[in-house]
Amino acid sequence: DQQVKQNSPSLSVQEGRISILNCDYTNSMFDYFLWYKKYPAEGPTFLISISSIKDKNEDGRFTVFLNKSAKHLSLHIVPSQPGDSAVYFCAAADYNQGGKLIFGQGTELSVKP
Amino acid sequence: DTAVSQTPKYLVTQMGNDKSIKCEQNLGHDTMYWYKQDSKKFLKIMFSYNNKELIINETVPNRFSPKSPDKAHLNLHINSLELGDSAVYFCASSQVTGIMNTEAFFGQGTRLTVV
Numbered sequence: 482d483q484q485v486k487q488n489s490p491s492l493s494v495q496e497g498r499i500s501i502l503n504c505d506y507t508n509s510m511f512d513y514f515l516w517y518k519k520y521p522a523e524g525p526t527f528l529i530s531i532s533s534i535k536d537k538n539e540d541g542r543f544t545v546f547l548n549k550s551a552k553h554l555s556l557h558i559v560p561s562q563p564g565d566s567a568v569y570f571c572a573a574a575d576y577n578q579g580g581k582l583i584f585g586q587g588t589e590l591s592v593k594p
Numbered sequence: 595d596t597a598v599s600q601t602p603k604y605l606v607t608q609m610g611n612d613k614s615i616k617c618e619q620n621l622g623h624d625t626m627y628w629y630k631q632d633s634k635k636f637l638k639i640m641f642s643y644n645n646k647e648l649i650i651n652e653t654v655p656n657r658f659s660p661k662s663p664d665k666a667h668l669n670l671h672i673n674s675l676e677l678g679d680s681a682v683y684f685c686a687s688s689q690v691t692g693i694m695n696t697e698a699f700f701g702q703g704t705r706l707t708v709v
């Protein structure tokens with residue numbers, strides 16, 4: 482049973498436009514959500530996170546939105562740049578589970594010049 | 595000055611062999627993890643250690659044995675390697691304080707190929 486799902490395996494966006502990556506979860510005990518970016522042959526790199534007590538967190542070009550009632554979060558990248566091309570993983574955690582992260586299957590973002 | 599470093603980056607070995615992957619973090623975190631990324635690209639937790647104590651073991655075969663000599667190191671030893679063990683293994687660390695955890699930092703991964 483996949484508790485965190487990213488239903489779009491890939492997304493292609495034009496440089497300068499907005500990229501929206503989506504993530505759904507099923508476990509209502511999750512209280513911390515993260516986005517990671519991964520380049521080939523490298524480890525995932527932390528991008529941005531959000532606590533369940535918030536509905537939005539912004540860091541430069543990256544904004545994460547959380548809709549708890551829908552069990553849905555999204556990552557907005559604006560403006561998108563070619564260097565943003567990577568695989569993006571959504572992850573969720575329950576504070577009582579010792580830092581364990583449950584990952585989605587990833588969305589490969591391609592930003593075209 | 596890598597925060598989480600794991601060695602080797604690539605490992606090719608024959609079925610039935612025993613191998614180890616080493617991991618070290620210099621972030622001062624109290625919790626370390628091993629994750630496995632399989633051929634379908636799913637990243638799944640295998641183990642978690644907090645201050646050298648095993649706190650998470652996600653129904654991993656007992657051929658896999660993590661060892662934490664101190665809180666900065668978490669090594670993964672695999673006995674009697676099987677073809678299905680081929681995957682990318684990631685080490686990670688974070689600070690877990692109960693009510694507020696930091697994000698996990700990942701190593702570069704070890705691509706294990708069993709032939």
